[in-house]
Amino acid sequence: MNLQELTAYNSNTPLFAVIGDPIEHSVSPLLHKTLYETDGINADYTSLHITDDTLREFTDIARKKLCGFNVTIPHKSAIIPYLDEVDETARMMNSVNTVKVINGRLHGYNTDILGVIATLEKNNIEIKGKSVCILGSGGASKSVVYALLNQGAEITVARRKNSTTPCFADNMPAVNVTTLDNLPDADIIINTTPVGMTASCADTPISDLPERCSFVFDVIYTPLETTLLKKASEKSIECENGLYMLLIQGVRADEIWLDRKISENAIKAASDILEAGVVKNRLAHRKKSSILLSGFMGCGKSTVGKALSDKLGFSFVDADAEIVKKAGMSINEIFEKYGEEHFRKLETDVLKELSACTDTVIASGGGAMVKAQNFDAVKDNSLVIYMDADEDFLYKNISKSDERPLMKTPDPKTRIHELLSSRKTNYEAHNHISINASMPVHAVVYEIMKRI
Numbered sequence: 001m002n003l004q005e006l007t008a009y010n011s012n013t014p015l016f017a018v019i020g021d022p023i024e025h026s027v028s029p030l031l032h033k034t035l036y037e038t039d040g041i042n043a044d045y046t047s048l049h050i051t052d053d054t055l056r057e058f059t060d061i062a063r064k065k066l067c068g069f070n071v072t073i074p075h076k077s078a079i080i081p082y083l084d085e086v087d088e089t090a091r092m093m094n095s096v097n098t099v100k101v102i103n104g105r106l107h108g109y110n111t112d113i114l115g116v117i118a119t120l121e122k123n124n125i126e127i128k129g130k131s132v133c134i135l136g137s138g139g140a141s142k143s144v145v146y147a148l149l150n151q152g153a154e155i156t157v158a159r160r161k162n163s164t165t166p167c168f169a170d171n172m173p174a175v176n177v178t179t180l181d182n183l184p185d186a187d188i189i190i191n192t193t194p195v196g197m198t199a200s201c202a203d204t205p206i207s208d209l210p211e212r213c214s215f216v217f218d219v220i221y222t223p224l225e226t227t228l229l230k231k232a233s234e235k236s237i238e239c240e241n242g243l244y245m246l247l248i249q250g251v252r253a254d255e256i257w258l259d260r261k262i263s264e265n266a267i268k269a270a271s272d273i274l275e276a277g278v279v280k281n282r283l284a285h286r287k288k289s290s291i292l293l294s295g296f297m298g299c300g301k302s303t304v305g306k307a308l309s310d311k312l313g314f315s316f317v318d319a320d321a322e323i324v325k326k327a328g329m330s331i332n333e334i335f336e337k338y339g340e341e342h343f344r345k346l347e348t349d350v351l352k353e354l355s356a357c358t359d360t361v362i363a364s365g366g367g368a369m370v371k372a373q374n375f376d377a378v379k380d381n382s383l384v385i386y387m388d389a390d391e392d393f394l395y396k397n398i399s400k401s402d403e404r405p406l407m408k409t410p411d412p413k414t415r416i417h418e419l420l421s422s423r424k425t426n427y428e429a430h431n432h433i434s435i436n437a438s439m440p441v442h443a444v445v446y447e448i449m450k451r452i
């Protein structure tokens, strides 16, 4: 929506909004609409691109047309002079992310801090006596610092080495200020810098985690797992991304605006939808329209593919089923009547056809991504995920069915070993992302979502 459209808004449905610059990528409309829909709340939520120059004009219109709004970068402090009242915490922080319109008057609050507190609570993080190091000194850092104050933690804010502006924590006696290259040995690391987000995905704000570290919270949620969080997982350090913080700040804003509780059911629904929304954004960022699962027979391509497509609201296509349709006979029959070579030709044809799919999860046959030609046919359109699984896991799944011609052998374990060994190099060469698939289905689905 733009300011003109907001001025013209005259529906009876209470309207809320998020304002910022930029604003296109905000998932707040998706979040709030899901909460309203699940809890049967008659309200709508939009986003407005508001620059510094249009902030005053916006607040004038908001007084008449909106019931409340969220504020994001870069207006969290700049909005304050236009408000009629500011809650004590928000005033102390000099940061407002939630404004409620009451009889044309604007009341400011900060619910970001509640999102931080909720994230620490969700992970049962005891702050007292801990050394907490916060990476970055921007707006998100401020919310984290205020959430941690007076709880008996030793708080350090680590800034970029070449920061020239004063730090908000310079005059806070309870907070140490240092640089990212001079980190203390902390128990908890909280990243509030944008390093690791979408464009700088492979980067981390720090090259290694401190020895003592037992929890890492990254306020970034796109991708769902940043390189920093991956490092933490690899070291078996507990960690959490920023999606729950985003969710709870939004929920608390709605509770202030609507004077009612948002149900746990709605929070769960919004959490699922947001994760899917983030993955779809990531896929678009990678300029891919679909996801293709590759891997040896029995690694779970079809089961995981169906579950993943459900999560994302995508269609699901099984490449082997398409071959069966095309040939008018089962895979076993194709192999028996015409031989493997003919099957491979049909497989290449089907993959070429599927390379135009949008919003689809494709389960390919176990031999499909062995050939470079097949990978080349799909790789521009689809994000190819190699599901690497161990031989015992594959054997367990394969022995459930007798529909695989290549497994018609008295010694399937040896056949799996030989065939997998001969294909492994090609599977590994022909993918965009490789994951460990020897896990329960839901864990594999989430692993894929995190890595996209």
Ligand code: S3P
Pocket: 295, 296, 297, 298, 301, 320, 331, 364, 365, 366, 367, 368, 403, 404, 405, 406
């Ligand atoms: C094959 C795997 C099968 C099927 C055909 C050949 C292979 O698919 O395409 O039997 O060469 O590995 P699944 O991986 O779905 O079993």
